[in-house]
Amino acid sequence: MKSQANPLVAVVLSTGMLWPLTQAAVTPYSGSEANTAFLFHLDDTSGSVAANSASGAAASKLQALTVDGNPLSGTGAATNVTTLWGGVAFPGFGTAANLSGADDLGLPIDVTGPSAVPDGTFVASGGTNADTISLSSIMGTDSAFTIEALVNIPNLTTASRSIAQTDSSNGNDTRGFQFRISNGNVELNSIGLFSNNGTGATTFAIPTTGANAFVANEWFHIALVYTNASGAESSTIYWTRVNAATEQASVLGTTGNEGVDPAWVSPLVIGNEGRNTGSGVNMWEGLRGLIDEVRISKVARTPTQFIFTPNGDTDGDELLDSWELIHFRENESETVVQVLAKQGKTGNPDGDSADNFTEQNAGSDPNNAQSIPGDIDGDGLGDPWEITHFGVITAQDGNGDPDNDYAYNEDEETAGTDPSGTDGSTSFPDSEPDGLSDGWELFRFDDLDEIANGDPDHDLYTNAEEYTAGTDPTQQLSALDSDTDGLNDGWEALYFHLTGESRATTLAKQTGTGDPDGDHYSNEEEEAASTNPTTAQKPSDTDADGLLDSWEQFHFTNLDETGTGNTDGDSANHSAEQAAGSNPTLASSTPADIDGDGTLDTEEAFHPYTADSNTLHLWHLDEVDQAAADAGSGALSMAALNANGRLWAPSLAGFATGLDPSPGRGTLTGGALAAKPLVNGTSDNATLTYAGVDGAFTFEAIVRIDFDPAVAPATVNPMQILTGEADEAASRVWQFRLVPVGGAGNTAGTAPLLEFINLHAETAIQSLSVALPISSDPDAIAQGGWYHVAVAYNGTEATADNFKFYWTLLDSTRTQANEVFSGQMTSDLITATPDFTIGNEGRDFGSGVGSTDSFLGVVDEVRISDIARTPAQFLFAGGDDDSDNDDLPDSWETTYFDGLAEIATGDFEHDGTDNLTEYRLGLIPNGGSSRFAATRTSGGAIQWPSVTGVTFKIERSINLSGWSTLEAAFAGTAGTASYTDPEPPAGKAFYKITLNP
Known part of the structure; x- marks a missing residue:
């Protein structure tokens, strides 16, 4: 950090804002407050019940259970669950109850039992043993009461998430009230009074903006406050984000439409409803989240009487008690008096340039030597400079580079340049100057010797262009694909650029689908494999030795062999064995006998097909x-x-x-x-x-x-x-x-x-x-x-x-x-x-x-x-498939003639083509329209039935008495062969096509 101001009282920022002089704190409630009827810290790490920490007379008779199943399951007892403790609470609050595992978990209040002492069993009904309460038992003057808790939930979309309910299955007149989160609202529903007369519930939308906006999986304080002073019923709902800067709860809304009846008697359940509504999780209203610090009071509490501790200085050292608790309380066992005694106004626990009083007023951390007035987040950047460029001091630190110009914020602060990129990222430290960021040059080249128009990696892009594009000027293959042909421009420059050519000329030579070396691998495939698209090197043969890499690895576990090698010492080198499919490490396996069984492949029982007309x-x-x-x-x-x-x-x-x-x-x-x-x-x-x-x-x-x-x-x-x-x-x-x-x-x-x-x-x-x-x-x-x-x-x-x-x-x-x-x-x-x-x-x-x-x-x-x-x-003619030795495979004769009576020179359907020719050309020997005959097209080409693997003799005559050979062994093609005389004689000519033996 460079030169910074160090005020004693407050930091006045360049924006005109005054940094807050004080902070508040949040701490767990004390159970000794006289108006507290129930207080559940929910720090119970063992056992199956939640202890009531309230010190009033009711405390010895009231506790909460955790249950798996609807809290009110008919008339039977709910099942205690011991695995719901130990949830992560807000810092300073121990642990929380985790009710997120299923929709059907809750904390019903266990009221009665033998000798009027809670017995650890929840009983829905049953006379004096029923776990029900009269609403009047939690009310004070003017029938006032407050129910509050800390909650942490993942979303607002699930239909109903219960906070607390006095609900039952014993008819609408005894159902009491429902206090819950429902579809993005906090809802109060006095269903016991209004369910039969058409009056709906009162809802207040949970904020989505501002200081108390909902954030998934963060802690919020929620409260219901009721009073009936002079017969004027009023219910107030609070919703407040839990943090150390909050001094009082935030009112979400107030209503006079939702009344309560002190005579209601029903179960009281925290985190779920208290009635049996049937089967299926959609019928239950579990919180599906974390809950903590549940308090029920016999008084209508005010915004400053909740979890948020207001500022004060009880020890008179000019340090706020809340500030001292936040910074110097090391564990929950320490009392407030013990914490306040640790430090005074002039103390300096972190040994930096500011005492406690100065750090308190500046908002810096007294336990962090890097956090000082003027740089309270300790990131090496002056707070006024950060506010000017980023609006807040927490967005960046000294090593940040938000405009990606390779100059750290600390360097930009020193140079007086703009680190935020709001000026188009054109402002950066440039000591030469050469138009290139010093940070970028040092990062890419370790010096400041390069110039803007240089092209050290020969990818056809200047340093200035690479800086703007964010590519690496030292790596030729770190470039753009400006012509969008699927190829990196630097790769194209590497293989196709000629001295003096423009970039456009080079890039126009090839596309991603091109194959300049004719190896059946496209430029895109060669680029992906890092092989040369202009040589015999290709993705399947990266060492360009004529042997496929996978073949070499399979047989030799390396790429060290060559095509001319002969590992097994037989009659064939590696190239020949690869082409034939024989084993190059086994002498008995040769191109003529790939399975090495001593029988030549040409004499095996089966042979490949020859294409026929079908x-x-x-x-x-x-x-x-x-x-x-x-x-x-x-x-x-x-x-x-x-x-x-x-x-x-x-x-x-x-x-x-x-x-x-x-x-x-x-x-x-x-x-x-x-x-x-x-x-x-x-x-x-x-x-x-x-x-x-x-x-x-x-x-x-x-x-x-x-x-x-x-x-x-x-x-x-x-x-x-x-x-x-x-x-x-x-x-x-x-x-x-x-x-x-x-x-x-x-x-x-x-x-x-x-x-x-x-x-x-x-x-x-x-x-x-x-x-x-x-x-x-x-x-x-x-x-x-x-x-x-x-x-x-x-x-x-x-x-x-x-x-x-x-x-x-x-x-x-x-x-x-x-x-x-x-x-x-x-x-x-x-x-x-x-x-x-x-x-x-x-x-x-x-x-x-x-x-x-x-x-x-x-x-x-x-x-x-x-x-x-x-x-x-099917199958393949060969071996003994010609039992009558007439050169016609038995299977072929049987297919077309239902026997072996035909001979090679026969012409079963009298179409002028003998049986052997029909067999060799894949024709149909028992159908007159399938025969060996030539035709002439309008363009002068001669065409005739053909297959691959045979040859034809093509002759020409002008008078039918003498014939000249044009092609002695014209290769057959699949289906139809075609020939055009390159130098036809003047006048008429005759052509003859003969199938060679």
Whole structure:
């Protein structure tokens, strides 16, 4: 603190206000006052009753109980509760009673018992033993009485919070009065007189502004004062915030409309009502808060006769008794006389520059050496200076910086600058001057050598701009996103700025969705991962060695390996093993035999599909990193692999790699492979065809089970296989999933459910499910097993058996799929653009993270077809599936010809295309309209039926006698192939398309 005034009597502030010369105090009541009938300090830390501290004749006969249950429970005894003591009271008041735990707690007065002594049992009625009082017993001259308490409640919204009631269940004429807080008001209701004649209760609104404004969970004094002098009834309500600056209670309102009858006889209950109103907490009127210092007096007390102690100086040392009690009373056991004897006018207990008299008059703390006249809050700032800039002295201290200019208030006081920011934060200590705050320069650079136009971090923003923006001028990546493209401007400067370019030119080069290095990771994803968007480094391979970080960590627990390494010493290096899905630490596992069983993958029983004419989508999932290609006619690339998803997981032998979305399962980092980066919105909605024109479809995959299906896993969330979900209802299409034991709808099950939910845009949602086979069933689900799973729908709505589930164990003896359910789906799937995902759902979470429903295992070979495939159209041709050695798989022949009589060169439907060609091109051999034929478009392109994995020879002739080869091995594409002659001859020409062997 700098130079300050040190007055002896009072501090006159620059605003013209005079600092208060005195303070009041609040202290517990003494029970010796003659007019006190009941006084409950509620400091009872043991036992089940609240002691009455009043010293009058009634004190030996009256006590309060704490009860759990409505205080008046029929005619039986209430149950004593010993756990309601010890609530945090206002400082100096010991402890309080905690009635906040339930609506049904209160303090009924225990009046009678054997020998007219309280017996610790509350009895609602029963002659001489009834715990009731006559209202006249708490009245004095002019029928006057006062009921008061300290209360601390959390809010004003609950209907009724009782302070005190003389209420009963014995008819309206004996119900007495209700004194309570009700819906933001203090209410007095003389219900015993007026309940039958239409007169309502009197209410006074509790203030919400000013010194006595309600504050949640703070202490307030509340009182009811009644008198009937000369037959003029008057009731006054008080509501006053409890603090040391208050000298008397504040009147909330006065009424003459609420009378009382001294002859009323009923229970008197503090903190609740006293009658049995039925069951349910809404029928009871518990305080639901803290209560303390309850006093009932036989006199109409005045505003200065309550808890607030007025000023006085009984020891004549010119120090107010209340001031001495506040500052020098060390514990409740000290008497007032003992406290007043500790200090005098010239005392100086804190050893600062001011004696007690000076500190009293200034309002500073005599026990704190930092608190002195002129700086009574001891914060190092002159009080007049604080009042000038902040209006009060408590808002700031010397180390504050409210205008965020990096200059402390103490520095601003010395420099004479404005610390409040009311001048636009342009006023700050600047000793050079260079337009930069000295505090900011020292904070950011440890010196004052920088200039306003400097750009030491090369983020294209000057120091002055960074000071204004609040960014760090020493950190290039602490910058704005001024073009709102999702990229930090400093990050864009780091990777894309060229010398001499303007900031605008640099920022215009890229957007958040750009991918300048073509690694399928957007600039936003690269920025989030701190990888270089212009090199081979990418979020999934941060050391840019060609090996995915997750693959290296899984197999080697580090990132120290290289693509050319060969840890297991077999025939393949790490890069080759990663691409094939084989184990780089196991010599028997090679790219040609990933399971290391000695059988080449090409000779295994099952092989991946080749897309046929009904294949809309086919994902082999052999890419090991995004994006995953689609071999079907729909050609939808799965472009976004979310957190913890692994595309490099070893699949079934012969299928290379697959998707393992399970790391992070049950959390928002569960893996998901999606068509677009997932966001909570519509920008991740994908356009795809997932059914035929008639609504028919088949969804299928092969899956490995990595959990014990007989018990509930750690998280019982569903396990999504393939979903068309969305954040918005209109695009919610379907979920195809497993529900484990213990999951929703399967809490009592003994096996997982296979479930398909037709979400139907959240209208008429239909769920179809079946328990999967267990025990000795040939297709029983088991941990570690590989299975083919499918759902097929024939497109005819609301007809019997239009919907089927298939679940089949993959072993070499199986030649067709195993149907496990046949039922009826009511409606076709809606046509929409969903969040399309494999291995998880794609809704209700933000970009770059997964959902909680990831599949616990591996998903591979996902196919969507536009027909309801039959059991023989599943699984995978190979091995001994050609028992008659005619190059036509038995399963294919059985599907289309109901037997094996056909041969490769046959032409069953005489459409000019032999059976082998129809098989190889995925055509229908028993339908004449499906054949190998070429057509010419209006634009000159030649088109013909095609699949991936085959090649075609394209020839041209001008006279049909000689042919020239244009393409010897033109690669097939899914669905339809197309070729345009780049140099067509003048006049006519003939073209010939041949399927290569």
